[in-house]
Amino acid sequence: MSMQFKFTESMQVRADIILKAYPSKGSALLPILWLVHDQEGCISENAAGLVAEMLGISKGEVLEAVSFYDLFNAEQKGLYHIKICVGPCCGLKNSKWLLSYLENLLGIKAGETTMENRFGLSTVECLGYCADSPVMQINDIYYDNLTPDMLDEIIGMLNR
Amino acid sequence: MTLIITKYFEVDDMHRLSVAKDHGAYSSLEKLFQMSPSDVVDEVGKSKHVGRGGAGFPVWNKWNFIPPNSDKPVHLIVNADESEPGTFKDRAILERDPHLLIEGMMVAAYALGVKKIFVYFRGEYRFQWKRFIEALTQAEDEGLFSSEAFKCDVIVHRGGGAYICGEETALIRSIEGERGLPKEKPPFPVTEGLFGAHTVIHNVETLCSLPFIISNGADAFASIGTEKSKGTKLISISGHVESPGVYEVVMGTPVASVLATHAGGTLGGRRLKAVVPGGTSVPVLNSEEALGARIDFESMKEAGSLLGSGGMMVLDESACTVRFLSDVARFYANESCGQCTPCREGTGWIKKILNGIESGAGSDRDVQLLVDVAEGIKGKSICPLADSLVVSVQSFVRKFREEFKQHVKLGCCPFN
Ligand SMILES: Cc1cc2nc3c(=O)[nH]c(=O)nc-3n(C[C@H](O)[C@H](O)[C@H](O)COP(=O)(O)O)c2cc1C
Numbered sequence: 001m002s003m004q005f006k007f008t009e010s011m012q013v014r015a016d017i018i019l020k021a022y023p024s025k026g027s028a029l030l031p032i033l034w035l036v037h038d039q040e041g042c043i044s045e046n047a048a049g050l051v052a053e054m055l056g057i058s059k060g061e062v063l064e065a066v067s068f069y070d071l072f073n074a075e076q077k078g079l080y081h082i083k084i085c086v087g088p089c090c091g092l093k094n095s096k097w098l099l100s101y102l103e104n105l106l107g108i109k110a111g112e113t114t115m116e117n118r119f120g121l122s123t124v125e126c127l128g129y130c131a132d133s134p135v136m137q138i139n140d141i142y143y144d145n146l147t148p149d150m151l152d153e154i155i156g157m158l159n160r
Numbered sequence: 161m162t163l164i165i166t167k168y169f170e171v172d173d174m175h176r177l178s179v180a181k182d183h184g185a186y187s188s189l190e191k192l193f194q195m196s197p198s199d200v201v202d203e204v205g206k207s208k209h210v211g212r213g214g215a216g217f218p219v220w221n222k223w224n225f226i227p228p229n230s231d232k233p234v235h236l237i238v239n240a241d242e243s244e245p246g247t248f249k250d251r252a253i254l255e256r257d258p259h260l261l262i263e264g265m266m267v268a269a270y271a272l273g274v275k276k277i278f279v280y281f282r283g284e285y286r287f288q289w290k291r292f293i294e295a296l297t298q299a300e301d302e303g304l305f306s307s308e309a310f311k312c313d314v315i316v317h318r319g320g321g322a323y324i325c326g327e328e329t330a331l332i333r334s335i336e337g338e339r340g341l342p343k344e345k346p347p348f349p350v351t352e353g354l355f356g357a358h359t360v361i362h363n364v365e366t367l368c369s370l371p372f373i374i375s376n377g378a379d380a381f382a383s384i385g386t387e388k389s390k391g392t393k394l395i396s397i398s399g400h401v402e403s404p405g406v407y408e409v410v411m412g413t414p415v416a417s418v419l420a421t422h423a424g425g426t427l428g429g430r431r432l433k434a435v436v437p438g439g440t441s442v443p444v445l446n447s448e449e450a451l452g453a454r455i456d457f458e459s460m461k462e463a464g465s466l467l468g469s470g471g472m473m474v475l476d477e478s479a480c481t482v483r484f485l486s487d488v489a490r491f492y493a494n495e496s497c498g499q500c501t502p503c504r505e506g507t508g509w510i511k512k513i514l515n516g517i518e519s520g521a522g523s524d525r526d527v528q529l530l531v532d533v534a535e536g537i538k539g540k541s542i543c544p545l546a547d548s549l550v551v552s553v554q555s556f557v558r559k560f561r562e563e564f565k566q567h568v569k570l571g572c573c574p575f576n
Contacts, residue, residue, distance in 0.1 A: 026336070028337065069322050130247075130248055
């Protein structure tokens, strides 16, 4: 955790392109944060400090943004970060019940991670896949029209 | 039936420039560049095209606010932040025909003399964002953004997961590198927006009708739809229907026919209870009101709701309206940016009361309290986020008060 953050070479190239394209350095905050997040899976304090330096803003401003925008994690949320939608449309398709099922399956509550950080579980309010509800997202993959059987299968597969 | 936006949604690989071109993509450009920018503005004005982002503001009126001889630049922002529960129509465009949006952006940018376009993407739409960039890169490589007739830069900006950033002043701040906190209007973005420039913001769907207007003429567009609502509307249907999805309908189409034909009727043929017709920010309609309404701005208003984003959520007789509203309230409480006290505190309070009632721990007083809190925070914030929850609460309690009372009386949810 106390590791010094540094962009990989290819990420640094992308960062330079972004800095050139944006009208002011500070305005590149979100795209630069995305690069950090893509590389590390989270935005550590240490990385926030580096981003602040890069953009000529305070570290406080960077940390404020990290906490304001829901998609940025301040710490890693597990190898497989499960986000299950409990928004109104998924709610109509019993997503709360699926959430309990998932919590039992993993032995954790929403907001927690399993031992050795294999699974992290979060609830989200709407993923925009309302026609295919109930839905969840694991890292970049969406799973729709979920049933308990599917949850068994998916978690079983990822547990191997 | 005339399809303006979804015409090629079933074609594979429409995000590839060659495939899109085989299906007419960018065919409006030849005519566009023969017209003067002000002719294009006039043509769009004649079409009576109205924005599809939820507020229902006429496109031409927005454009007309740009002072003719200003020395400030004009920026165009494409609002692809689509984050309202039940709304996923822009996502469909971004996945299935991103070149249509790019062509629409070009039309608007040409008309308004825009040299910089910003496309603000919902952070969650990662796949769609990548696909859009792929399509855009192909269009740029083809020279579409660097020709004699048209030169323009495009910056694709990915949001960080905040519903409030769909609101235009918050969106602007978010591009400028700040947290997305809405600002008082005026000044409106078109007067003083992104980096101080005149800024025209449009929803994805709004821009996608522009190529049709140019290719076929304003009259052709204005001949589709109703007196005040021209063209077609994308409806994203979710909830208790057999075939949820995104459908394009001519403005004025009866809700009953959309439900029966496109959506395939209610799940298992169960009785319809309620329809929220335009995303979670609009009042709910009971089944009678919904079945009597049409998909257009005026009819939805008459029925007691709004067309909004066209996110149509269907609740059948098995649905608990209290639970649904409770889910809606939790969304707004989470997404309140926290800047205005009535919104920050009020949405949280409403969420708590509803949670109590839904779980069976509420009293009759709580139902009244709910209505009072909603009334108390109405119209007291910088942006309409809290008011959106207020209209939901008021309409649900008014139309389904019995269900709220039943929860209180039974001490549990009667629908479990
Ligand atoms: C809280 C809030 C969220 C909004 N979210 C969106 C959105 O995701 N997409 C959108 O196009 N408009 C959204 N709007 C409306 C925009 O502020 C703006 O009116 C719209 O983008 C203008 O586009 P149009 O003129 O093409 O309709 C939102 C408004 C509010 C108050």
